[in-house]
Amino acid sequence: MAVGEPPLPPTDVTRMPPHQRVAFGLLAAALVAAPVIGIYPVFLMKALCFALYASAYNLLLGYAGLVSFGHAAFLGSAGYVSAHAAKVWGFTPELAILAGTATSTLLGLAFGALAIRRQGIYFAMITLALSQMIFFFCLQAPFTGGEDGIQGVPRGKLLGLVDLRDDRVMYAFVATVFFGAFYMIYRIVHSPFGQVLKAIRENEPRAVSLGYRADHYKLIAFVLSAGISGLAGAMKALVFQLASLTDVHWSMSGEAVLMTLVGGLGTIFGPMFGAFVIVSMQNYLAQLGAWVTVVQGVIFVVCVMAFRRGIVGEIARRLRRPL
Amino acid sequence: MRIAPALALAAALGVTAGGAQAQITNNEIKIGILSDMSSLYTDLAGAGSVLAARMAVEDSGIAGRGFKVDFVSADHQNKADVGSNIARQWYDRDGVDLIVDVPNSAVALAVNTVTREKNKVFLVSGAATSALTGAQCSPNTIHWTYDTWVLANGTGNAIVKTGGDSWFFLTADYAFGHQLEADTEAVVVKQGGKMLGKVRHPLNTQDFSSFLLQAQASKAKIIGLANAGGDTVNSVKQAAEFGIVGKGQNLAGLLIFLTDVHGLGLPTAQGLIFTETFYWDANDQSRAFAKRFSERNKGIHPTMVHAGVYSSVIHYLKAVEALKADGDGAAVVRQMKATPTDDPLFGKGSVRADGRKIHPAYLYEVKKPSESTKPWDYYKLRATIPAEEAFRPLKDGGCALAN
């Protein structure tokens, strides 16, 4: 990093261990097979966007140890910008998504710079306060359409060539982006940078005494997490052709926590599983009305009391290998 | 010419003209009731809407004439993305032919777009936005029950005519609230009234004391409540607490449902004036319906939204039975527009080219506790607005289908 800092720890993490290679292989196979065996592509895309969102959140919570209550701001603002870019400015989808991601990254930089100075619950509260202000802005700003949201967003033609209106073509695009971004998260976590982050999470004073600038690392982790959340949000806006206030509301930040918790805090594959479980549950239980709230509450309670490692965490424990 | 052969000829022509669509998709008519099952609109729509749809199918007797009807229902949780997602899934995967209800204008607009894309049918009973028959009008959508224009016009006109010519608005700060306020202001000003001020409060405000005080200070004769649900209920309740009503100022509720009055209780709600298009105690037919409905709905009596779901489904089934097909949504809607409506709840009416269902509107006032003689006996009729005057004129909407 900067001059005078100690050299990064030896990188014995460059080779992916076999069980994780298997997991990645299974993931790729599942992504390809799912629409073929008849699972509804729009449902899959929704789950993938949330899987990416949860994985980005986990980067911050599980690996950097920072609890944020404001991630909805990144998901939602990227969604709005991407929707606006596609609908009003006529951007092609990849540029619209880039615009959204850039927005959330910058927002992440701004939020992070302010919040990083504090620890623990105070850090969380600052992120909450900042994201509430974003919510207010999105509510008032004319371009967001208030509670109607931005509707009728065109999916457009990828690179000006491939029409994304067909759900299966869109799915191929989303699945590819997801796989790429997810792999990127994997590489971040297993890089020297990721090791330092883990060290900071375990024992910050010690890491600082070894010469690492903890605030710097935390900020970078925050910005990465914000950016990837934005990527998920920008894609989601194009999948559903809609950007709405739901995505910037604080309960969306709560969803990120829920998915990460259910899937497994601090595991790579966990949040993805958690996202699939929660999205499926919301789908099936939509018919039951108010019971959705109760079931979500029960899941929180059960996970915290008895199931703290989450689904993938439990699997990893059985296999005695990190996942 | 004798009727029967003419009809037979017409039917035959209709069948051949329909061509490949002359069949019921998946051999069943599938109705999806998309409503708010868990938050503010649960009571005025929610499970009651599902019941209303079922009763409509039962009363039409269509199942006995060789048609199979099935239902699905879901909670859109007042989120446009959830609603649009459910609609998409229902149309793509679950073979749903018709979506009804949808309280919440933002969700309704989203479902409107999806329905048009998939060429199905959307009969809106719960949402208010007049954009559904205006800029966002669609050949696949019919806006039943009411809209912001009816409410603004009915209530605004009637109140100004009876002397309420200076207004102060208490508006929910979101698009629906702004629209309701704008529509009512236009009516008031046109009738020669004055706008003395307005204040916009955040959605889901608990405490209105500050806003009500501002309204009181303005000395406007009428305080218009351009909000809905819990916000309206709280505004009315706190206005009563502050003793605002009756000291030369009155409240005008711009969007009030039977269940809101029930939630407030007559002592607090008495004297409220507003417009609705259906009331369960209006005539014998509506009373009979209300009796059957409330027995299956935990005693809760039907609101105009429930009535709208019933009425729209009955008319839809008539159209599908006539066409013997439900695959082409726009064709069914054309049939619905071509046929006059007649049901026990809204009486005789019609569907306009822009998708607006036309029927009379009524100005009601909430009774005093002493005037109420039985449970749910809440309203007294102040005026009837004939169907031709109640809705926004066809040419004013900006709908492409109006030409």
Next chain:
Amino acid sequence: MIEIFGHSISPIQLYGQIALGLVNGAFYALLSLGLAVIFGMLNIVNFTHGAQYMMGAFVAWLLLNKLGIGYWWALVLAPVIVGATGVAIERLFLKHLYKLDHLYGLLLTFGVGLIIEGLFRNEFGASGLPYRIPAEIQAFGPVDLGFMRLPPYRVWVVVFSVAVCLATWFIIERTRLGAYLRAATENPTLVQAFGINVPRMITLTYGFGVGLAALGGVLAAPIYQVSPQMGSSIIIVVFAVVVIGGMGSILGSILTGFALGVIEGLTKVFYPEASNTVIFVIMAIVLLIKPAGLFGRTT
């Protein structure tokens, strides 16, 4: 006339709005008191607080409509009943989470809050239920403050909240029981070694904090509609109040509650759309300048 942001108001009206702000502040103070007690003493971020406030209001309604028990008894019974449920939550769930990261306690209370809200909504619907202002208070007639006539119930709210807040502060900061409590938070093992039953104190403290929330609910029932959503609307504001005041400080929460009520009241006059958000802006500013809160002790 004072004119800001295009809204003008006469000084007399301004005093009226400030008075109303104080009334709201009384609610915030009472509710944040319960949260501050729980966090300050037990280090638990009690996200169930909103649902417990709502339960207090519903218990009052049920007592009146099912058992014919009126408001004055409800003021005593509802906190006790809901406090008992709080004790149950602590014994069944929270007790096991103390050794873990605070995040888990937070998530658990959040989950319990969701369950309670969902169950109540299923049972009672979303429109809410009416609860009359007690006749004895209403008979008092509006209180003439000179610049405005305040409904008597609102005056009662302020008076009662101030009394409860002061009593609580006194108990915790000035009595022996309070001293044991504060000591037990700092060093449970040592205090237990002195023979004081620390786990039981913790349980009772949680119950007490929950009872305070329920008390707020009973107070709210006559003026806000008794509905299952009433808790989630107010919880996030109350959290902001506690954070701004200082998460461990009882006095901080009380004073900040009142102050924020007034600030919110003024915002409702000059920039009403932002009245929900102004508290968060203040929270962000305070957290950046003095993270422990205005009255908090730095940990």
